[in-house]
Amino acid sequence: MIYYLIGILAVAAIQVISAIKQYENNGKLNKIHIVAASASSIYLVAMIEVFHRKTEYTIGNMLAMIFLFVPMGIVIPLVYGRIRTIQINVLIAEITAIAIMILSKITAHKVNFLMLLFPLIGWGCGFLISTSIASVSPEIRRRFIIRKKKKGHLSLIHRYEWEIVMMAFMILFSMTSGLERAAGKDFNQTLKNAISTNEKKENKYEDIYYADVDKYKRYDAYAKLHPEMSTEDVVWRVDANLDQEFYDDDYVEYVDENTDKPLLINKFHRVSDDYEPEELVTIEGKYVATQETTDAYQRLTRDLQSQGMKIYIVSSYRSTKYQKKLYNGYLKKDSKSKVDTYSSRPGYSEHHTGRALDISQVSGNLDMFEGSDEAKWVYENAYKYGFIVRYMEDQIDVTGYIFEPWHIVYVGTDISYKMHDENIKTLEEYVVKYVDHTP
Ligand SMILES: [Zn+2]
Numbered sequence: 167m168i169y170y171l172i173g174i175l176a177v178a179a180i181q182v183i184s185a186i187k188q189y190e191n192n193g194k195l196n197k198i199h200i201v202a203a204s205a206s207s208i209y210l211v212a213m214i215e216v217f218h219r220k221t222e223y224t225i226g227n228m229l230a231m232i233f234l235f236v237p238m239g240i241v242i243p244l245v246y247g248r249i250r251t252i253q254i255n256v257l258i259a260e261i262t263a264i265a266i267m268i269l270s271k272i273t274a275h276k277v278n279f280l281m282l283l284f285p286l287i288g289w290g291c292g293f294l295i296s297t298s299i300a301s302v303s304p305e306i307r308r309r310f311i312i313r314k315k316k317k318g319h320l321s322l323i324h325r326y327e328w329e330i331v332m333m334a335f336m337i338l339f340s341m342t343s344g345l346e347r348a349a350g351k352d353f354n355q356t357l358k359n360a361i362s363t364n365e366k367k368e369n370k371y372e373d374i375y376y377a378d379v380d381k382y383k384r385y386d387a388y389a390k391l392h393p394e395m396s397t398e399d400v401v402w403r404v405d406a407n408l409d410q411e412f413y414d415d416d417y418v419e420y421v422d423e424n425t426d427k428p429l430l431i432n433k434f435h436r437v438s439d440d441y442e443p444e445e446l447v448t449i450e451g452k453y454v455a456t457q458e459t460t461d462a463y464q465r466l467t468r469d470l471q472s473q474g475m476k477i478y479i480v481s482s483y484r485s486t487k488y489q490k491k492l493y494n495g496y497l498k499k500d501s502k503s504k505v506d507t508y509s510s511r512p513g514y515s516e517h518h519t520g521r522a523l524d525i526s527q528v529s530g531n532l533d534m535f536e537g538s539d540e541a542k543w544v545y546e547n548a549y550k551y552g553f554i555v556r557y558m559e560d561q562i563d564v565t566g567y568i569f570e571p572w573h574i575v576y577v578g579t580d581i582s583y584k585m586h587d588e589n590i591k592t593l594e595e596y597v598v599k600y601v602d603h604t605p
Pocket residue numbers: 481517522523524572573574
C-alpha cells in the first residue's frame with residue numbers, strides 16, 4: 167500500500183519538476199506533455215505491479231504483456247516526435263522490463279528473460295500505429311508533438327533529463343516496492359496471506375474425518391508445539407487428549423459401567439475401583455484371563471512352540487486393589503513420575519480387563535524378554551491371533567509407558583489386522599480413527 171503512495175507521489179513530483187524545466191526552457195507549460203507523461207508514469211507503475219507477479223508465462227499472459235505496452239508505444243511518439251521516440255521507446259521499454267524482472271526476483275525468486283522482449287514488441291506495435299496515425303493525419307501530429315527549441319548542442323544527459331529522472335524513479339520505485347515486500351511489509355499481501363492461511367487451516371482440519379470442530383484451537387496450539395508433525399498426527403493426538411497432562415481429572419473418563427470389556431484403558435480412560443471384568447478362566451498355572459484371550463493365547467503359543475520356542479505368562483488379570491499395592495510398592499523405590507512410566511495407577515491398568523498379558527521366555531522374568539527370538543516372533547506375529555504389543559518402542563508420548571515388548575493385549579483379529587495393515591502403532595490412534603470416528 168505504502169509503495170503505491172510513494173509511486174504516485176513520485177510521479178507527481180517528477181511532473182512538477184518536468185513542468186518547471188519546460189517553463190524555464192521555453193516560457194510556457196505544455197499541458198499535453200504533463201498529462202501524457204503523468205499518465206505514462208502511472209501506467210508504467212501499474213505495469214510493473216501487474217507483471218512482476220506473472221512469472222509463469224502462459225500464452226495469455228504473454229499476449230497481455232505485449233498488448234498492454236502498445237498504448238505506451240502510441241502515446242510517446244505523439245508526444246515527443248518520431249526520432250527521439252525510437253530511442254526513448256527502447257530505453258523505457260527495457261528499463262521497465264528490468265524493473266519487472268528485479269521485482270520478480272525479489273518477490274517470487276524467479277526471473278524470466280522473455281520479459282526483456284515483451285515490452286519491446288508491444289511498444290514497437292504502438293509505435294507503428296502512432297506513426298501511421300501521424301502520417302495519415304498531419305493535423306494530429308502537429309497538435310500533439312512537442313517541439314522543443316534547439317538550443318545549440320545539448321548534452322545527451324540534458325536532452326534526456328526528463329526521461330532519465332523518470333527512469334531513476336522507476337528503479338527507485340521497484341527497489342522500494344521490492345524491498346518492502348521482501349521484508350514482508352506489503353499490507354495487501356500480508357492480509358491476503360493471513361486470510362488464505364486461515365482458510366487453509368480450517369480446510370486442512372475439515373478434510374480430516376476424525377477432526378472435531380470444537381477442537382480446532384487445540385489442534386492449532388498442539389501443531390505450534392510440534393511443527394514437525396503432520397496435521398493428521400496432530401489431530402488424532404489431540405483427539406486422544408495428548409495435548410493434556412496424563413491423569414488430568416478434567417479429561418479422565420470412566421469406562422462404561424455396563425461393559426465388561428472396554429477396549430481402551432490408558433491414562434485418560436480408567437475403570438472404577440469395583441470394576442468386574444467378563445468371566446475369567448485359567449490361562450496358565452495360577453493366572454486367569456478372559457475366555458477369548460485364553461483361546462487366542464493358546465493358538466499363539468502352539469504356533470510359537472512349533473518354531474521351537476516357549477513363553478510363560480508372568481502376569482495377567484490384576485484387580486484394582488492388587489494394582490494399588492503394586493504401584494505403591496514401586497513408589498517406595500522410585501519417584502512418582504518415574505513409576506508412572508512403567509506402572510499404571512490403580513484403575514488405569516489394562517490388566518484389570520483380563521485381556522492383557524505379560525509374557526517372557528524366562529519364567530517370572532520380564533527383563534530378559536527384550537531382544538529374544540521369542541520377543542521378535544511375538545512382535546511380528548501377535549496380530550494374527552488378535553493380540554497387539556501395546557507399549558511399542560518410541561510411543562511413550564502416546565501411551566505414557568516405556569517400551570514393554572512383553573505386554574500384549576487381546577483386541578480381536580479385526581482390530582489387530584487393521585492396525586497391522588494401516589501401520590497404526592497404538593490403540594489410542596486406532597480408537598480415534600475407527601471407534602470414536604468413522605471414516
Ligand atoms: Zn503388563
